[in-house]
Amino acid sequence: MNKSSQIPNKKIAFLTKHGKEALLSPIFANTYNSQIQHTNAFDTDTLGSFDHVTERKLSAAQTALKKAYLACELTHCSQGLGSEGSISSLFGIGLLDEEFLAFVDTQNNIEIVARVQQPIKLGPIDAKHKDELYDKLSMFEHNQYWMLKTMDGWEKGLSVSHLMAQTLTFPVYLEPDFRAMYCPQRQVVISKVGENLIQRLSSFCPQCAKVDYSPEHAKATYLLCEICTLPTNQMQPLRPTCSYCGYHQTDLNECKTGSAFYCNFCNP
Ligand SMILES: [Zn+2]
Ligand SMILES: [Zn+2]
Structure with missing residues (x-):
């Protein structure tokens, strides 16, 4: 391997749900002319999910690596990507989004886990009536989606316009839907971790x-x-x-x- 050689192949497998391939495909296409082969042949939510249903057992970095290897297995590609996000509380001043993006090359024994962290401005909402709900929702980006707590659990993927059109039983309690396609602030951090990985693949x-x-x-x-x-x-x-x-x-x-x-x- 020498300096002029490029690591990424023409095809890289990516095991993900929630539309993350759309955020990362352009970065790999522009830099390496690589095509991301998306697969969802394995339910990644079984490794941990954002809706409190499944707790993650591995660390976020290990989970990203595991997904990258699974992507290779499922698609018979020798290179794979896996991603994992972790949202934690910043002691009352907001949330910290930590995004991991793993790249593996099973032929050349390469493992890289890129990581970017950034505070995000999101939090739960409780409201006693519709006006209060509207005021609180408008403090956040309009294209952020929400999860509504109900008697039977969580109703997920709710847009602001859907919530405002619905007949709700107040008081209500909402949490942000952190899944990548529903969370514009996470999308920014995921793109950044993609850039970080490219940098490391090129050094x-x-x-x-x-x-x-x-x-x-x-x-x-x-x-x-x-x-x-x-x-x-x-x-x-x-x-x-x-x-x-x-x-x-x-x-x-x-x-x-x-x-x-x-x-x-x-x-x-
Ligand atoms: Zn001294
Ligand atoms: Zn060295």
Whole structure:
């Protein structure tokens, strides 16, 4: 494998529901002229779902990898993609959307899991009457869809216009429908994780020429205080690092010591 070689094949399998292939296909087509072969021959919701029905057992990164391998198996492609999102609470100030996108190449033993996280402005709504519901819904994007809590569980995939046209029994409780095709804010983060994966697929180690030469593999280290030489709170910038041979470039002009301002000992 050398620098001029491109990793992605003409065909890459992608196991997904919820329309994520539409977000990622253009990115792969434009960069590599690769075609995404979409499959939904396996119900990915059995690995965990956003509607509280199935808890995810693996980590989000492991789930994305598992889906990528399943995509290869189901389609007999040697390269596959799998994605997984994880929404967590940011302690009262909103939600954090963490999106993972795994790429595997079963012939060349390549595994890359790209990750992007970004806060999103979404949250549950409760309303005692229609006006209150309308006011609260209009605080969010119009093309965000919702789930309505009912006696029998959740009614999913409800658009704002559908909700306003329906006869509802108040008070109502709604949660955002986080499935990708219903959640425009997630779509933005999914596109970003696609770009991140492309970047890593296009970065080769100068020493061993393997792919995925990325700051993602750098170890976080703290600069040592200029006065007392204890570690400060100042982080060393993360440099691209090879996940195979560990190579990373060292910058000779780089500042090796941290400011005493960031030292817990000198400036408590
Ligand atoms: Zn290397
Ligand atoms: Zn110090």
